[in-house]
Amino acid sequence: MTRSIVTHSGSFHADDVFGVAVLAALHPDHSLTRTRDTAAIAQADFAVDVGGEWDAARGRFDHHQRGFEGARPGGEGYASAGLVWREFGTAYVRQVATGLNATLAPAAVEAIAADLDASLVRYLDMVDTGVAMVAPGVFGLSSHVAALNSTWLEDQGLSVDQQGALQLERFREAMALVQRFLQRLVLRRVGQELAADRVRAAPRLLDGRVLHLAEGGMPWTRVVLDEMPDVLFVLYPERDDQGGRYVLRTVPVKAESFEARRDLPRAWAGLRDAQLVQASGVFDALFCHTNVFIAVARSFEGALKLAELAL
Numbered sequence: 001m002t003r004s005i006v007t008h009s010g011s012f013h014a015d016d017v018f019g020v021a022v023l024a025a026l027h028p029d030h031s032l033t034r035t036r037d038t039a040a041i042a043q044a045d046f047a048v049d050v051g052g053e054w055d056a057a058r059g060r061f062d063h064h065q066r067g068f069e070g071a072r073p074g075g076e077g078y079a080s081a082g083l084v085w086r087e088f089g090t091a092y093v094r095q096v097a098t099g100l101n102a103t104l105a106p107a108a109v110e111a112i113a114a115d116l117d118a119s120l121v122r123y124l125d126m127v128d129t130g131v132a133m134v135a136p137g138v139f140g141l142s143s144h145v146a147a148l149n150s151t152w153l154e155d156q157g158l159s160v161d162q163q164g165a166l167q168l169e170r171f172r173e174a175m176a177l178v179q180r181f182l183q184r185l186v187l188r189r190v191g192q193e194l195a196a197d198r199v200r201a202a203p204r205l206l207d208g209r210v211l212h213l214a215e216g217g218m219p220w221t222r223v224v225l226d227e228m229p230d231v232l233f234v235l236y237p238e239r240d241d242q243g244g245r246y247v248l249r250t251v252p253v254k255a256e257s258f259e260a261r262r263d264l265p266r267a268w269a270g271l272r273d274a275q276l277v278q279a280s281g282v283f284d285a286l287f288c289h290t291n292v293f294i295a296v297a298r299s300f301e302g303a304l305k306l307a308e309l310a311l
Contacts, residue, residue, distance in 0.1 A: 003027040006044035006051075009034040009164060011149050012171050014142040014178070015128040016049035018121070019061055019084035020171075021178040022092055023048065034168055049080035056087045063129070072122065079125035082117065089113035089121075096186040102194055112189045120185065141181065148174045192219040199223040210235055210307045216247070224251055232262040233307050238296060245286065246303035248310070250293045264292040264310050282306055 005023050007016045012034075023046050024030050033040060041051045046059040053060035054070055061083040063070060070078040078086070085092075090113045097104050104112075120141070123134045127142040135143060148170045155163050199220045203212050209232045213220060216239035224231050231251055238245040250260035267279055268288035276285040276295075282305045284298035295310075297303040 002029050002031055003045040004031045004033065004043070005046045005048065006033045006035060006041050007048045007171075008036055008050040009167070010036075012145070012167070012174060013049075013128055014124045014145040015079040015081040017145050017171065017174045018081040018124055018178050018182075019048040021175045021182065022084050022088055024175060025179055025183075026088060026091055026095060032168075032172075034164065034171060048084060054083060056083070061087075072117075076122055076126065077129050077131070079128040081128070082121050082125040085113070085117055085121045089117060092182075093186055093190070096183060097190050100187070100190060102190055104190065104193055108193045112186065112193065115189060116182075116185060120182075141178070144177065145174045148177070188219070192222060195219050196223050200227065204228075204231065205235070205304065206308060206311060209233065209311060210304070212236070221252065221255055225255060232260075233310065235300070235303050235307060237300075244298065246297050246300050248295045248297070248303045248306050258291060258293055260293055262310065264288060264295055264306075266292060268292060268295065280306060280309060282309070 005020055005027075007020050020032065024032070033044070035041065036050060041047050044059070046061070047053070048061050049063075051060055051062050052065040053062055054065070054068060061080050063077070063079050063083060070083060072078065072082070090109050093109050093112045093116075094104070097109070123140075124142055126132045126134055127140075134140065150163070150166050150170055154166065158166065195218045198218065199211070199213065200223060202214070204210065205212055208230050211220070211224060211228065211231045211234045213234060213236040216237045218236065220234055224234065234249045234251060236247055236249070238247050248264070250263060253259045253261055268276060269292050270288065270290040271279055272287050276288055277283060282297060282302050284302040285306060286296045286298060288295040295303070295306050297306055
């Protein structure tokens with residue numbers, strides 16, 4: 001059954017684009033109308049960022065009305081992005097996981113939805129409600145979405161209907177941007193959940209201080225940080241078209257940090273090929289980053305020897 005989605009006309013922002021994008025993904029056979037006409041809004045299945053009502057049971061997700069007090073447990077107010085995600089975030093995560101033929105426990109689905117709210121959706125809400133410009137300049141999803149609005153130069157000479165058609169076209173472009181970005185974020189978190197047990201079961205070498213992963217690209221950071229305090233390096237095959245190379249990676253002290261539990265030797269910094277071979281004594285050493293958080297060797301044995309030396 002086609003579900004009708006309504007949002008406001010005129011300039012769009014990340015919160016209305018995000019809310020509509022989530023609903024559109026959950027209801028592929030939908031219609032989209034951008035209007036401020038009260039009769040059209042009343043007839044829609046979903047009204048996002050327009051209509052002056054917040055009633056999730058009736059598909060109403062506006063936050064502009066007087067007396068609106070919707071807020072997260074920490075006190076941060078909702079905009080329409082957060083209101084839609086609060087209601088449908090778990091359904092969206094479950095849909096993405098199903099597309100991967102992956103089965104996640106309900107608690108894992110809820111955890112992923114909560115993580116996305118904390119790391120993305122609440123920031124869209126903060127920008128829209130004027131609490132903070134969390135990504136100043138043009139460095140942020142809200143700015144990227146806003147930039148897709150038509151400019152006054154493009155609107156010159158257009159009728160009202162033509163302007164509306166142009167903005168609807170741009171709105172759909174913004175939806176596609178948000179949908180792709182959100183889908184990729186959820187895919188990555190689903191991957192983390194599915195990889196966690198494999199990371200836990202991976203062998204630990206050199207007195208438990210080096211974790212050996214059989215697959216490159218497997219997300220390991222959270223499990224290692226939370227559950228493996230003795231692991232200082234992670235060793236895994238490199239994912240590229242060269243094949244056969246192995247990576248030795250330091251373990252950060254916390255997620256999204258380059259400060260490591262143990263650095264690679266400073267004497268290796270920035271060296272490649274013969275220079276690194278000479279400095280390390282490892283015959284197939286290929287590269288060490290200037291910030292000594294990653295090194296590469298041609299073989300597993302070479303990468304393991306680099307780890308042994310680093311320890």
